[in-house]
Amino acid sequence: MEYFLQQAINGLTLGAIYGLIAIGYTMVYGIIGMINFAHGEVFMIGSFLTVIFITVLGSLGIHPTFTIIALVLLLVIPFTGVWGWSIERAAYRPLRGSFRLAPLISAIGMSIFLQNLVQFLQGARNKPIPVVVPGGFTLVESDGFPVQVRWLQIVIVVMTVALMIGLTTLIHRTRFGRAQRACEQDMKMAMLLGIDVNRTISATFVLGAGLAGIAGVMVAYYYNVVNFYDGFLAGLKAFTAAVLGGIGSVPGAMLGGLLLGLIEAMWSAYFSIEYKDFAAFSILVLVLIFRPTGILGRPEIEKV
Amino acid sequence: MTVPAMLRDAGLAALVALALALPVVGIRTVDTGAVLGLDYRFGWVAIAVGIVFGGRLTALLLYDRLPRGPRRIRTKGLAGRSRTLVRYAAVAFIVFAAALPQLPFSDRYVVDTATQVLIYVMLGWGLNVVVGLAGLLDLGYVAFYAVGAYSYALLAKNFGLSFWECLPLAGAFAAFFGILLGFPVLRLRGDYLAIVTLGFGEMIRILLINWTTLTGGPNGLTSIPRPDFFGLAFTRSPAAGETAFHEFFGLAFSTQHRITFLYYLILILALVTGWAVERMRRLPVGRAWEALREDEIACQSLGINRTTTKLTAFAIGASFGGFAGSFFATRQGFISPESFTFIESATILAIVVLGGMGSQVGVVLAATVLVLLPEVFRDLAHYRMMVFGLAMVLIMVWRPTGFVTQRTPTVRLSDFTPDPGAAR
Numbered sequence: 001m002e003y004f005l006q007q008a009i010n011g012l013t014l015g016a017i018y019g020l021i022a023i024g025y026t027m028v029y030g031i032i033g034m035i036n037f038a039h040g041e042v043f044m045i046g047s048f049l050t051v052i053f054i055t056v057l058g059s060l061g062i063h064p065t066f067t068i069i070a071l072v073l074l075l076v077i078p079f080t081g082v083w084g085w086s087i088e089r090a091a092y093r094p095l096r097g098s099f100r101l102a103p104l105i106s107a108i109g110m111s112i113f114l115q116n117l118v119q120f121l122q123g124a125r126n127k128p129i130p131v132v133v134p135g136g137f138t139l140v141e142s143d144g145f146p147v148q149v150r151w152l153q154i155v156i157v158v159m160t161v162a163l164m165i166g167l168t169t170l171i172h173r174t175r176f177g178r179a180q181r182a183c184e185q186d187m188k189m190a191m192l193l194g195i196d197v198n199r200t201i202s203a204t205f206v207l208g209a210g211l212a213g214i215a216g217v218m219v220a221y222y223y224n225v226v227n228f229y230d231g232f233l234a235g236l237k238a239f240t241a242a243v244l245g246g247i248g249s250v251p252g253a254m255l256g257g258l259l260l261g262l263i264e265a266m267w268s269a270y271f272s273i274e275y276k277d278f279a280a281f282s283i284l285v286l287v288l289i290f291r292p293t294g295i296l297g298r299p300e301i302e303k304v
Numbered sequence: 305m306t307v308p309a310m311l312r313d314a315g316l317a318a319l320v321a322l323a324l325a326l327p328v329v330g331i332r333t334v335d336t337g338a339v340l341g342l343d344y345r346f347g348w349v350a351i352a353v354g355i356v357f358g359g360r361l362t363a364l365l366l367y368d369r370l371p372r373g374p375r376r377i378r379t380k381g382l383a384g385r386s387r388t389l390v391r392y393a394a395v396a397f398i399v400f401a402a403a404l405p406q407l408p409f410s411d412r413y414v415v416d417t418a419t420q421v422l423i424y425v426m427l428g429w430g431l432n433v434v435v436g437l438a439g440l441l442d443l444g445y446v447a448f449y450a451v452g453a454y455s456y457a458l459l460a461k462n463f464g465l466s467f468w469e470c471l472p473l474a475g476a477f478a479a480f481f482g483i484l485l486g487f488p489v490l491r492l493r494g495d496y497l498a499i500v501t502l503g504f505g506e507m508i509r510i511l512l513i514n515w516t517t518l519t520g521g522p523n524g525l526t527s528i529p530r531p532d533f534f535g536l537a538f539t540r541s542p543a544a545g546e547t548a549f550h551e552f553f554g555l556a557f558s559t560q561h562r563i564t565f566l567y568y569l570i571l572i573l574a575l576v577t578g579w580a581v582e583r584m585r586r587l588p589v590g591r592a593w594e595a596l597r598e599d600e601i602a603c604q605s606l607g608i609n610r611t612t613t614k615l616t617a618f619a620i621g622a623s624f625g626g627f628a629g630s631f632f633a634t635r636q637g638f639i640s641p642e643s644f645t646f647i648e649s650a651t652i653l654a655i656v657v658l659g660g661m662g663s664q665v666g667v668v669l670a671a672t673v674l675v676l677l678p679e680v681f682r683d684l685a686h687y688r689m690m691v692f693g694l695a696m697v698l699i700m701v702w703r704p705t706g707f708v709t710q711r712t713p714t715v716r717l718s719d720f721t722p723d724p725g726a727a728r
Contacts, residue, residue: 082324091697109696118328120690236506274514281506285500
C-alpha cells in the first residue's frame, strides 16, 4: 500500500508535467487543427534555458533559493513564448490553405531542425544542474517503508493546479479567451466579426509555448539533467496525454496527462520499467481505436 | 509598404531574433568538472541578428516588386509538360547505374556509396506509395525496414534459409506488420495516423532492444549470412564441397566481387520496386490511392472503400521496406536497434518530401543529394539532420511540390484543373 502511494505521488508529479505540455498540443489542435510536432522541442528549449540561466546566476555568485527559482521561471516563460511565436510565424502561418499534410511535414522538419540546432549550439552531452529545491518530508511510514514527498513535487503539483485555474479563467472570462473560442468554432466567421485571427493563433502558440517552458523548468529541476533529445519523447507522451483526454479540450489534456503519468508510474512499478514507453504508446493506439474523441473530447464532424 | 515601414518590420524581426538567440546562442554551458562553466558568444548573436535584419529587409523589398495573387500549388510540372524527357532520364539513369561498377573511376568506395544511395532510393519509392500516392503520412516506416532486416537475420541464422528464400518472407512479414498496424488506425484522420505510426516505430524499437533472447537486445545480431551467387559463395576459401565464386569463374579472389554483386542486387531490387510502383499507379487500386489523397469524402461517395484501399497502400509500402531491410541485413552482416531510429524514418520521409511527393524521379534525385552531400562535404555531416529539418520546412513553405513536381493524377480529364488547396 505504501509502495502504491509512493508511486501515485511520483506518477502525479510526472502527470502534471505531461499535462502542462499537453495543453499546448490541445490548444493548437483546437484552433487550427494541426499537430504542432515541434512543441516537444519548445519544452526542451525551456529546460536548456533553465540550465543556462541557473549557471549564469551561479557564476554571478547567486545560489539557488526560492527567489531564484521564481526568477528563472519568470525569465524562461517569455523566451519560450518567443520561440513558440517564431515557430508559428516561420513554419506554419505561410502554410495556411496549403494541402492537408503540409503543416505537419513542416512541423516535423521544424522539430528535427530545433533538436539538432540545440545539439549544435549547446553540445550533445547531458547537462547537469544542481538540486535547487532540496528535501521533503515523510508522509507515512510503515514496515520501514517511508512514503516520501519532495518539496519540489508539491511545488509542481500546486503550480500546475494554479496554472489550470488561471488558464480556465483566461479562456472563459477574458476577451482573448472569447476570441480564441470563436476561432476554434469557426475561423472564417470569427474573421468576419472582426477578430484578428492571426493574432489569436499567435497568442495561442505563445501561451502553449509558455506552459511548455514552465514544464521544461520543472523537469530540469526535477531530474537535474537536461539533454537535447528530451523533447522528442516528452512531446510524444504529452501528445498521447492530449489524445487520451480528448484533443481540443484543455481540462481533458490535464486529465489525460495525470492519467498517463499514473499509468506509467504504476506500469514501471508493477510490470517492467523497460516497457513503460511501450505501454504509453499502446494506450495511444488503444484510445484512438476505441474512443478517438478521448475522455472529454467532442466528436469531430467531417464537412465537405 | 513604405521604406520606413519595411525598416520597422525588419527591426522587429531582428528584435525577435535577438530574443531567440541571446540565451541559446549567446551563452553556452560547457563541462568543467563538477559545475558547468560558461562560454559567451555574443558575436554569434550579432551575426544572427544581422542576418535576420538583412534577410527580412531584402525579402520585403523583393516581395514588394512581385505580382500579388493567391498562392496555388502548381499541378502542371515537369511530368505534365514532358513525360518523354522523364522517360529518357530514367533510361539514362538505369544505363549509368548498370555501368557504374565498370567505369574507370569507380572503386570500392564509389560502389559502396552508390549501394547506399540505392537503398534509400528503394526505401523512398516504397514510402512514396504510402505518402506520395495514398497521402498517408507514415512516420514509422523504419519499423518495416527493421522487421525485414530482423526477419532475414533470424530466419537465415536459425533456420539456415538462403537470402532468396528469405526475401519474400521478409517482405511478407513486413506487409503483415503493416496490416497489423494499419487495420486499427487507418480509419483515423491523417495527423493522428502520423503520430500513431511514429509510436509504432518506437514500439518496434523498444521491443528489439528489450527482447534480448530473440533479437540480441541492444547488441544486435552479428554474423548474419552473406548472400551467394546461385550457390557460389564470395569467400576466399569455401567450405568443403562448395565452390566459391572466383573459383567457378576462374578469377583471382577479390573482395570487390561481393561488393559489386551486392550493388547489382540492390539495383535490381530497386528497379523492380520502381517498376512495380509505376505499374500499380495505373491499376484501379493505384488510381484509388491518388483519388483518396485528393479527396476522401468524394472517394467514399463513389464507393471506394477507404480502409481497404489505404490498407493495400500501407501493406505494399511496408513490404518494399521489408525487402530493403533484408538487403540491408545481408549487406552489413550486422544489425542492431541503433540502425532503426526515428531519424532514419525522418530521412526517408525527407527524401520523399524533397523529391516531390508522388514523383519517382524526384526520389532518385533527393536520395542522391541526401546521401552524397554529407559524403562530399565531410564537415557538413554533423549538420546533416539540421539541414534536413530546415529543408523540409523551406520546401513546404516555398515549393510544397518538391524538386520534381508531380501532383498530377495519373489519369485526369482533359480540361479540368484540380485545386488541392481548395479541397482540404
